[in-house]
Amino acid sequence: MKKLVVAMMAAILSMSLLTACGNTAGEAAPADTASEVETTTEDAATEEEVPAGEGEVSEDSSALADGVLNVGTNAEFPPFEYMNDNGEADGFDIALIRAIGEKLGVEVQVDNMEFASLVSSIGSKIDVAIAGMTVTDERKAAVDFSNSYYNAVQYVILPEGSDIATADDLKGKAIGVQLGTTGDFIAEEIEDATTSQYNKAVDAVNDLVNGRLDCVIIDKNPALVFESKFEGQVTAVDGAQFDFEAEEYAIAMPKGDTVLADKINTALQELIDDGTFDSLVSEYIEN
Ligand code: GLN
Numbered sequence: 001m002k003k004l005v006v007a008m009m010a011a012i013l014s015m016s017l018l019t020a021c022g023n024t025a026g027e028a029a030p031a032d033t034a035s036e037v038e039t040t041t042e043d044a045a046t047e048e049e050v051p052a053g054e055g056e057v058s059e060d061s062s063a064l065a066d067g068v069l070n071v072g073t074n075a076e077f078p079p080f081e082y083m084n085d086n087g088e089a090d091g092f093d094i095a096l097i098r099a100i101g102e103k104l105g106v107e108v109q110v111d112n113m114e115f116a117s118l119v120s121s122i123g124s125k126i127d128v129a130i131a132g133m134t135v136t137d138e139r140k141a142a143v144d145f146s147n148s149y150y151n152a153v154q155y156v157i158l159p160e161g162s163d164i165a166t167a168d169d170l171k172g173k174a175i176g177v178q179l180g181t182t183g184d185f186i187a188e189e190i191e192d193a194t195t196s197q198y199n200k201a202v203d204a205v206n207d208l209v210n211g212r213l214d215c216v217i218i219d220k221n222p223a224l225v226f227e228s229k230f231e232g233q234v235t236a237v238d239g240a241q242f243d244f245e246a247e248e249y250a251i252a253m254p255k256g257d258t259v260l261a262d263k264i265n266t267a268l269q270e271l272i273d274d275g276t277f278d279s280l281v282s283e284y285i286e287n
Contacts, residue, residue: 062259063254063257063260064260067105067107068106068108068109069106069107069128070109070111070126071129072113072117072126072131073093073110073129074114074115074118074131075089075090075091076178076200077091077201077222078221078222079221079222080093080131080221081093081130083112089112091284092281092285093130095280095284096280097110097130099267099280100264100271103266103267103271104267113126115131115178115199118133118252119252122142122143122253123254127253127254128251128254128260132152132222132249133249133251133252134152134219135148135248143253143254144252144255144256144257144261145250145253146250146253146261146265147268147269148249148250149250149268150249151246151247152219152249153219153220153239153240153244153245153247154183154186154217154218154219154220154242154247155218155219155223156239156241156242157205157227157237158208158214158215158235158236159208159209159211159214159233160233160235162215162235165237165241166242167242167243170242171193172193173194173214174194174214175187175215176198176204176205176208176216177195177198177204177217178197178199178200178204178218179199180197181218183218184197186244196212196213201216201226202226205226205229205230208234209230220238220239224236
């Protein structure tokens with residue numbers, strides 16, 4: 001029911017936006033611009049007269065010029081992204097980026113790919129990535145990030161009865177992580193630890209349950225989902241206990257596309273202000 005109300009709200013919102021700024025998506029550029037790798041603000045400066053809606057940024061962005069926002073994700077990270085029973089990418093991030101797409105008057109196309117390929121695919125295969133992606137300095141060298149939208153921290157998933165309790169206890173252990181994630185980077189720094197990198201987090205948790213690993217380091221909310229999925233077999237422990245630092249999720253975007261960044265940040269803020277963001281949090285995360 002909650003889902004229905006949110007869907008209806010989103011539909012009404014998008015209809016009113018379409019009426020308010022009907023040609024935002026309609027100003028389609030020639031199809032070949034979609035394959036452009038370069039994304040510059042110069043391209044974006046070729047905007048037509050587009051009536052600005054409430055808080056809307058009126059400039060066109062090269063990434064949106066074809067009326068489609070190509071979004072990369074890695075649907076192995078519940079509750080932020082996962083494949084639903086219909087075989088479609090679903091989850092908080094997917095709902096959020098669809099709501100942003102509606103605000104921008106563009107079609108959202110989701111491409112499910114390996115997490116480790118997301119950053120390098122931005123600007124070519126995909127326009128943006130939303131994947132519970134933590135803002136890091138290394139990633140910032142390659143992409144820009146939207147304003148952050150969620151606070152996170154790494155958790156440690158332990159088999160039931162494990163005596164691992166402190167950062168010191170992690171030394172020399174067999175640790176499972178998702179390839180190319182902040183959990184992976186943390187594990188690499190742990191003295192004498194052996195890291196096993198997985199493309200799918202659930203495979204790491206399965207190996208933990210099978211006794212092949214001592215622990216899995218992964219973000220809080222997925223850790224809590226796995227804890228309830230593998231109830232009685234694993235426990236998820238707050239990373240603060242292991243001195244892990246706080247992290248923030250944001251949408252990764254092509255470097256230098258300030259027009260796109262403004263549009264996404266404006267839409268995100270509108271969704272926060274109108275309560276849509278919070279209803280997605282209660283629908284997908286805190287339920
Ligand atoms: N937040 C972590 C990171 O950005 C993990 C993200 C994920 O696995 N989807 O590296």
